[in-house]
Amino acid sequence: MTAVFEPWNETRGAEIIAEHANQEGATLVILHALQEAFGYVPEAAIPMVAQALTLSRAEVHGVFTFYHDFRHKPAGRHVLKLCRAEACQAAGGDALAARAEARLGVSLGNTTADDRVTLEPIYCLGLCATAPSAMLDGRLIGRLDQKRLDALVAEAQR
Amino acid sequence: MSLRLFVPRDAGAIAVGADEVALALEQAASKRGLGIEIVRTGSRGMYWLEPLVEVATPQGRIAFGPVTEADVPSLLDALANNTPHLLRLGATDEIPWLKRQTRLTFARCGVIDPRSLDDYRAHGGYKGFERALSLGSDAILNEVTASGLRGRGGAGFPTGIKWKTVAQAKADRKFIVCNADEGDSGTFADRMIMEGDPFLVIEGMTIAGITVGATKGYIYTRSEYPHAIAAMNAAILAARRGGYLGSNIGGSAYSFDLEVRVGAGAYVCGEETALLESIEGRRGVVRAKPPLPAHYGLFGKPTAINNILSLAAIPFILAEGAKTYADYGMGRSRGTMPIQLAGNLRYGGLFETAFGVTLGELVDDIGGGTLTGRPVRAVQVGGPLGAYFPRALFDTPFDYEAFAARDGLIGHGGIVVFDDSVDMRKQARFAMEFCAIESCGKCTPCRIGSTRGVETIEKIINGERVSENLALVEDLCNTMKFGSLCALGGFTPYPVLSALKHFREDFAPVPTTLQAAE
Numbered sequence: 238m239t240a241v242f243e244p245w246n247e248t249r250g251a252e253i254i255a256e257h258a259n260q261e262g263a264t265l266v267i268l269h270a271l272q273e274a275f276g277y278v279p280e281a282a283i284p285m286v287a288q289a290l291t292l293s294r295a296e297v298h299g300v301f302t303f304y305h306d307f308r309h310k311p312a313g314r315h316v317l318k319l320c321r322a323e324a325c326q327a328a329g330g331d332a333l334a335a336r337a338e339a340r341l342g343v344s345l346g347n348t349t350a351d352d353r354v355t356l357e358p359i360y361c362l363g364l365c366a367t368a369p370s371a372m373l374d375g376r377l378i379g380r381l382d383q384k385r386l387d388a389l390v391a392e393a394q395r
Numbered sequence: 396m397s398l399r400l401f402v403p404r405d406a407g408a409i410a411v412g413a414d415e416v417a418l419a420l421e422q423a424a425s426k427r428g429l430g431i432e433i434v435r436t437g438s439r440g441m442y443w444l445e446p447l448v449e450v451a452t453p454q455g456r457i458a459f460g461p462v463t464e465a466d467v468p469s470l471l472d473a474l475a476n477n478t479p480h481l482l483r484l485g486a487t488d489e490i491p492w493l494k495r496q497t498r499l500t501f502a503r504c505g506v507i508d509p510r511s512l513d514d515y516r517a518h519g520g521y522k523g524f525e526r527a528l529s530l531g532s533d534a535i536l537n538e539v540t541a542s543g544l545r546g547r548g549g550a551g552f553p554t555g556i557k558w559k560t561v562a563q564a565k566a567d568r569k570f571i572v573c574n575a576d577e578g579d580s581g582t583f584a585d586r587m588i589m590e591g592d593p594f595l596v597i598e599g600m601t602i603a604g605i606t607v608g609a610t611k612g613y614i615y616t617r618s619e620y621p622h623a624i625a626a627m628n629a630a631i632l633a634a635r636r637g638g639y640l641g642s643n644i645g646g647s648a649y650s651f652d653l654e655v656r657v658g659a660g661a662y663v664c665g666e667e668t669a670l671l672e673s674i675e676g677r678r679g680v681v682r683a684k685p686p687l688p689a690h691y692g693l694f695g696k697p698t699a700i701n702n703i704l705s706l707a708a709i710p711f712i713l714a715e716g717a718k719t720y721a722d723y724g725m726g727r728s729r730g731t732m733p734i735q736l737a738g739n740l741r742y743g744g745l746f747e748t749a750f751g752v753t754l755g756e757l758v759d760d761i762g763g764g765t766l767t768g769r770p771v772r773a774v775q776v777g778g779p780l781g782a783y784f785p786r787a788l789f790d791t792p793f794d795y796e797a798f799a800a801r802d803g804l805i806g807h808g809g810i811v812v813f814d815d816s817v818d819m820r821k822q823a824r825f826a827m828e829f830c831a832i833e834s835c836g837k838c839t840p841c842r843i844g845s846t847r848g849v850e851t852i853e854k855i856i857n858g859e860r861v862s863e864n865l866a867l868v869e870d871l872c873n874t875m876k877f878g879s880l881c882a883l884g885g886f887t888p889y890p891v892l893s894a895l896k897h898f899r900e901d902f903a904p905v906p907t908t909l910q911a912a913e
Contacts, residue, residue: 261694264676265659269618290676303678303835304659306618322580323775326825327738327813328766360662360829362619363583364410365811366442366736366743375621379410 242276277308313355315393324365397430399451405438413446437591439505440745458487504591515594523713541717543729548702549806560689561607564697571612572700576665579778581809589623593630599706604651662833725751738811755789769814777806780886782893819898826890841884
C-alpha cells in the first residue's frame with residue numbers, strides 16, 4: 238500500500254512541531270513526525286523547528302542531515318528497501334541487489350525517472366535468519382529469491 | 396469444539412507470511428463453522444519453520460510448520476479430525492532444537508500473548524520485581540553483582556558495578572536507558588524480545604530504576620523495527636494501566652515511567668554516548684569518556700545505560716536468585732547468551748544457551764551447516780565489527796575472553812555464516828565501506844581511515860602493488876584500532892584483519908602476464 242502524504246503546509250507543520258516541542262530532546266521526534274506527515278522534511282520546516290526548540294537553524298540542519306532516514310524531498314510512490322548487510326550478503330543478497338538495479342534501471346539510493354520507485358539499501362532489518370530480506374512501503378519480505386524480487390519490482394512499478 | 400491456535404506476530408514470521416496464514420485460518424474456520432481463537436505470539440526463534448502454527452491440546456502445544464496459506468485447509472482438517480499432517484512437528488517443547496536450549500531470558504518468547512499483562516503475570520512475570528521491592532537497592536545490587544551478568548551489547552562490563560556507580564551518584568534526576576539499537580547484521584534478539592515479551596524489558600528497566608533511584612527510562616530503538624516499536628508502546632500503555640508504570644508502581648512507594656525513542660538510521664547510535672546524544676535530539680556524535688554516563692549521562696544526569704538483553708536478564712536473576720543464573724556459563728562469562736544464527740544456514744534462529752558452547756557446535760550441529768549445501772568457509776561473529784573465523788577456529792568456546800584471545804569478539808551474539816563462494820576481499824572492503832558510511836565523523840582514524848581503507852582494499856582487488864597495499868591496510872587498521880574514539884572505528888579492523896589473516900589466499904596478487912615475464 239502506498240503511503241499517502243499531505244502536501245507541505247506551514248500551519249499544519251507548526252501544529253506538528255507544537256505537538257511534540259515540549260518533550261525533552263524533541264528534535265528527532267519532530268523530524269520523524271514531519272516526515273510521517275509530508276513524506277519528507279521540507280526545508281521551510283527547519284527554521285520553524287529551530288525556533289520552537291530555541292536552537293540555531295544550523296543545529297537542526299545538522300541533525301536533519303546526520304541521520305540517513307530523513308529525506309529532503311519526497312521519495313518515489315513506492316519505496317523498495319533491500320537489506321545489504323552481511324547476513325543478507327551471505328544469502329545471495331548481492332546478486333539480488335544487482336538484479337533489482339537492472340530491472341528498475343536505477344542504482345541503489347535513487348528514484349526511477351517516472352518517480353514510481355525509490356530503491357534504497359538498508360543495513361539490517363533484523364530478519365537475518367530468513368535472509369535475504371526487503372521492505373516494500375513498510376511491508377516486510379523474507380527469503381527473497383529472484384522470483385519474489387521480480388514480483389516485488391513489478392508490484393512497485395504498477 | 397473450539398481450537399486455540401498460536402501464530403507469531405514476530406516481524407521475521409510476518410516477513411514469510413504469518414499474517415496471511417492467520418487470516419486464512421480465520422476465514423477458513425469461519426466458513427466451516429469451526430470455532431477458533433488465534434493468539435498472536437512472538438516467535439519461538441526457529442525461523443526455518445516459520446510461519447509456525449501451534450495448537451493447544453490437553454497434552455501441551457503441538458507445532459506445525461512451515462505453514463503456507465495453501466496448507467490451511469488441510470491443516471484445519473487435521474486439527475478438526477485429529478489426523479496426521481505432513482507439517483506436524485509434534486509437541487513444540489520436544490522439538491530438539493528448542494529442547495536443548497536453556498531459555499532463561501527467552502523463556503516466554505513465542506509462548507505468551509505479548510499484548511497481555513495478565514498472560515505475562517500468569518507465566519511468572521513481575522516475580523523478579525516483587526522480590527526486588529522486598530530486597531531494596533543494596534541487596535538488589537548484591538544479587539546483580541553475584542549473578543556475574545555482563546553487558547550483553549558486547550562490551551561485557553559487569554552490570555552490577557555499573558548500577559552501583561549510578562546508585563551512588565547524587566543528583567536530582569537519574570535515568571535508565573535501554574539500548575535496543577540493534578544495528579548489527581546477524582542479530583535480531585532485541586527485536587524478538589520486544590515483539591515477543593515486551594513486559595520483560597519493562598520489568599527489567601523498572602528493577603534498574605528502583606535500584607539506582609531513577610524515575611524515568613528511555614528505550615532507544617531503530618526506525619527499521621516498526622513492529623517492535625508498536626509492541627513496546629502497547630506494552631507500556633498496558634503496564635501503566637495495570638499500575639506497573641507511573642506513580643506508586645505495583646503498590647510501592649516507587650515511581651517509574653518509560654518512553655520509546657526511535658532512531659533514524661544511524662548505526663553509530665548503538666554506541667552508548669552517541670545514543671544519549673540522539674535521545675537529546677542531537678547528531679549521534681560519540682562523546683569522549685570520561686565522564687562516564689553513570690556520572691554524566693542523559694541530559695547531564697547519572698544514567699544507567701544497558702543493552703536490552705542485559706536488562707531482560709534481570710527479572711530472572713531477581714526471581715530465581717543470582718546463583719541459579721551464575722551456575723550457567725564458563726569462566727567469567729556467567730549465565731546464558733541469546734545467540735543468533737543467521738546468514739547462509741539451514742537452521743537459523745535464536746538459540747539461547749549457557750556460555751561455553753563452541754562455534755563449531757553452533758554452526759555445524761545446531762545451525763546444520765549452510766542452506767546452499769556448500770562447505771562453510773567463514774563465520775562472522777559479533778556483527779559488522781566482528782572478526783571472520785575460519786573452520787580452523789571452530790573450537791573457540793562462546794565466551795567473552797575466549798573470543799578476545801583469538802582477536803575476535805562475541806559482540807551482541809550474532810553469527811553470520813558464509814559458504815565457500817564468499818570473496819573475503821569484498822567482505823574486508825565492505826567492513827571499511829560500512830564504517831565510512833556510518834562514521835559519526837568526530838575522530839580522524841575512523842572518519843578518514845575508513846575511506847582510505849576502502850580505497851586501499853580496492854587497489855588490492857585491482858591487483859595494484861598488492862603487497863605494499865596489504866601492509867598499508869594492516870598499518871591503517873592499527874591506527875584505527877588504537878586511535879579511534881569508539882568501537883566503530885576501533886573494531887572495524889577486526890573483520891578486515893581477520894580476513895587478511897585467516898583468508899590470505901583471497902588477497903594474493905593476481906598473476907599477470909607482466910609478472911610472469913619478470
